[in-house]
Amino acid sequence: MVQSNQRHSEEAVYIYEAPLRIWHWINALAIVVLCVTGYFMGEPLPSVSGEAYDYYIMGYIRWMHFVAGYVVIVGFLFRIYWAFMGNRHAMQIFLIPVWKGWWWKELFHELLWYAMIAKEPKKYAGHNPLAVLTMHLAFVWVLIFLIFTGLALYGEGTGMGTWQYDYFSDWIIPLFGQSQDLHTWHRIGMWVMICFVITHMYVAVREDIMSRQSIISSIVSGWRMYKDSRPMDGHE
Amino acid sequence: MHETFYDVMRRQGITRRSFLKYCSLAAAALGLGPSFVPKIAHAMETKPRIPVLWLHGLECTCCSESFLRSAHPLAKDVILSMISLDYDDTIMAAAGHQAEAIIEETIEKYDGNYILAVEGNAPLNEDGMYCIIGGKPFVEQLRHAASHAKAIVSWGSCASWGCVQAARPNPTRATPTHMVPGIADKPIIKVPGCPPISEVMTAVITYMLTFEKMPELDRQGRPKMFYSQRIHDKCYRRPHFDAGQFVESFDDEGARKGYCLYKVGCKGPTTYNACSTVRWNGGLSFPIQAGHPCIGCSEDGFWDKGSFYERQTNVKGFGIEASADRIGATSAAIVGGAAAVHAAASVVKHMTSKGNQE
Numbered sequence: 001m002v003q004s005n006q007r008h009s010e011e012a013v014y015i016y017e018a019p020l021r022i023w024h025w026i027n028a029l030a031i032v033v034l035c036v037t038g039y040f041m042g043e044p045l046p047s048v049s050g051e052a053y054d055y056y057i058m059g060y061i062r063w064m065h066f067v068a069g070y071v072v073i074v075g076f077l078f079r080i081y082w083a084f085m086g087n088r089h090a091m092q093i094f095l096i097p098v099w100k101g102w103w104w105k106e107l108f109h110e111l112l113w114y115a116m117i118a119k120e121p122k123k124y125a126g127h128n129p130l131a132v133l134t135m136h137l138a139f140v141w142v143l144i145f146l147i148f149t150g151l152a153l154y155g156e157g158t159g160m161g162t163w164q165y166d167y168f169s170d171w172i173i174p175l176f177g178q179s180q181d182l183h184t185w186h187r188i189g190m191w192v193m194i195c196f197v198i199t200h201m202y203v204a205v206r207e208d209i210m211s212r213q214s215i216i217s218s219i220v221s222g223w224r225m226y227k228d229s230r231p232m233d234g235h236e
Numbered sequence: 237m238h239e240t241f242y243d244v245m246r247r248q249g250i251t252r253r254s255f256l257k258y259c260s261l262a263a264a265a266l267g268l269g270p271s272f273v274p275k276i277a278h279a280m281e282t283k284p285r286i287p288v289l290w291l292h293g294l295e296c297t298c299c300s301e302s303f304l305r306s307a308h309p310l311a312k313d314v315i316l317s318m319i320s321l322d323y324d325d326t327i328m329a330a331a332g333h334q335a336e337a338i339i340e341e342t343i344e345k346y347d348g349n350y351i352l353a354v355e356g357n358a359p360l361n362e363d364g365m366y367c368i369i370g371g372k373p374f375v376e377q378l379r380h381a382a383s384h385a386k387a388i389v390s391w392g393s394c395a396s397w398g399c400v401q402a403a404r405p406n407p408t409r410a411t412p413t414h415m416v417p418g419i420a421d422k423p424i425i426k427v428p429g430c431p432p433i434s435e436v437m438t439a440v441i442t443y444m445l446t447f448e449k450m451p452e453l454d455r456q457g458r459p460k461m462f463y464s465q466r467i468h469d470k471c472y473r474r475p476h477f478d479a480g481q482f483v484e485s486f487d488d489e490g491a492r493k494g495y496c497l498y499k500v501g502c503k504g505p506t507t508y509n510a511c512s513t514v515r516w517n518g519g520l521s522f523p524i525q526a527g528h529p530c531i532g533c534s535e536d537g538f539w540d541k542g543s544f545y546e547r548q549t550n551v552k553g554f555g556i557e558a559s560a561d562r563i564g565a566t567s568a569a570i571v572g573g574a575a576a577v578h579a580a581a582s583v584v585k586h587m588t589s590k591g592n593q594e
Contacts, residue, residue, distance in 0.1 A: 042548060044480060046484070048480050048481055052476050057480030059478040059479070159465065178535045179505075182506075183506060184551055188563065191567055191568060195571040206582055
């Protein structure tokens with residue numbers, strides 16, 4: 001199947017530009033911080049004794065959560081900007097070409113590949129259709145959901161008259177019923193994101209080993225490398 | 237014509253001299269010039285007291301009980317001097333047909349000018365037969381009185397959100413005032429709480445009387461001056477929360493030291509009310525001060541949010557009840573497990589295809 005001993009004639013493709021790679025890793029780090037601190041905001045660490053003024057444990061946990069939250073927000077705004085300013089692949093996770101027949105065909109092929117039925121996957125420069133679909137639904141929209149609900153919860157603390165309250169809490173809290181349900185949904189959002197992260201990491205490792213292109217080294221160096229020299233048969 | 241403020245003051249033994257002094261003082265306090273003194277006096281002499289109809293639907297009368305305990309202003313001053321409480325079956329002298337007749341009389345006499353105070357809510361199932369007032373379903377009385385009112389005050393969580401009788405599965409289909417089908421399109425002020433704080437109730441009335449307008453409301457229809465902050469924001473135990481000092485169980489050292497009740501289910505961080513500032517019983521105390529977590533009684537649907545003693549509340553659906561963490565951790569475990577199984581299968585496939593090649 002894979003003729004790995006043949007000479008590679010295909011050149012590597014520069015796919016992830018530097019700003020995008022920096023965003024990816026800052027965002028990944030911020031999400032880890034958010035999940036850990038967020039978890040302990042809902043299920044705090046064991047109580048400490050002594051005087052209250054000696055400690056600020058919950059305070060620091062919340063502070064880190066809010067800082068990381070703003071990092072994600074600013075990063076995401078930049079990422080949207082980069083979707084327009086970056087190379088053509090930068091738009092991939094935001095816009096799924098559902099109106100294109102080839103996209104559905106290749107999605108189906110990728111599903112067969114993951115069901116271990118197809119013999120080999122197609123060769124891609126950017127993301128394959130299944131990756132795009134997963135990132136679009138389980139990352140982009142979940143992140144938007146977490147940003148909006150997160151700002152609404154943050155606005156509860158900053159209070160009426162602040163932009164967080166007036167533009168987010170004011171309409172999002174009634175939308176979810178009340179603050180308690182909003183907290184619950186924000187937490188469910190966190191778990192969906194954790195599920196995405198697990199899938200994302202597993203698939204990245206698997207694709208790196210089993211697909212026809214490099215994955216993990218690409219998000220570090222930006223270059224997509226190939227294991228065979230047959231022509232690119234996947235779109236994008 | 238109803239009695240004016242002046243009439244009431246005179247009746248209570250206040251001389252005209254004292255009355256005029258009061259008007260001067262009021263003008264000075266409001267920063268108005270001496271020319272306003274006669275204007276204020278004129279208004280007090282001619283402005284009738286606001287007629288109020290206080291109806292009771294499905295409720296427990298805890299709102300009335302709370303109201304009667306108001307200290308600033310005293311409930312008696314509100315009822316006897318500030319408003320004209322024409323009907324309130326709990327505290328009025330009249331009873332039976334006599335009492336019911338007053339409702340019609342007020343509606344006719346002050347059409348479009350009285351305030352309708354609603355305590356409790358209307359059950360809609362069985363054509364409203366679960367709550368009968370004077371031989372008729374309460375919902376009919378409510379619709380009728382609402383259509384002629386100037387404004388509606390929804391007292392308590394029952395009238396505002398539904399409260400306990402609207403908790404799952406809500407067998408009588410108890411429905412809060414603003415959601416009753418066919419209710420007249422009148423401004424509705426929600427004053428939620430089970431019961432609301434007495435001073436909050438009298439203050440809402442006083443505000444409307446003094447300024448002749450509704451207090452500023454938030455998007456959900458609650459007066460901003462009492463419901464714009466959470467219990468948590470002004471809680472005196474907040475420093476313990478920030479420090480990370482929690483009551484782990486009700487008999488531990490933390491409970492004795494007055495640590496934060498977050499871990500034993502306090503809903504202070506999600507409850508909009510004035511308990512931690514105004515407090516109860518004339519500012520004496522409030523639940524958290526007494527060592528019990530806030531149960532979030534002024535929030536929509538608080539009965540359906542699982543245990544009062546757990547921080548995370550249950551999500552219903554899929555035929556089970558579980559907290560967000562249980563649902564999330566289970567999902568993550570399933571995804572992780574699926575990934576592991578898939579990985580194992582991939583390894584097998586990778587090996588066999590390699591084997592075929594060689």
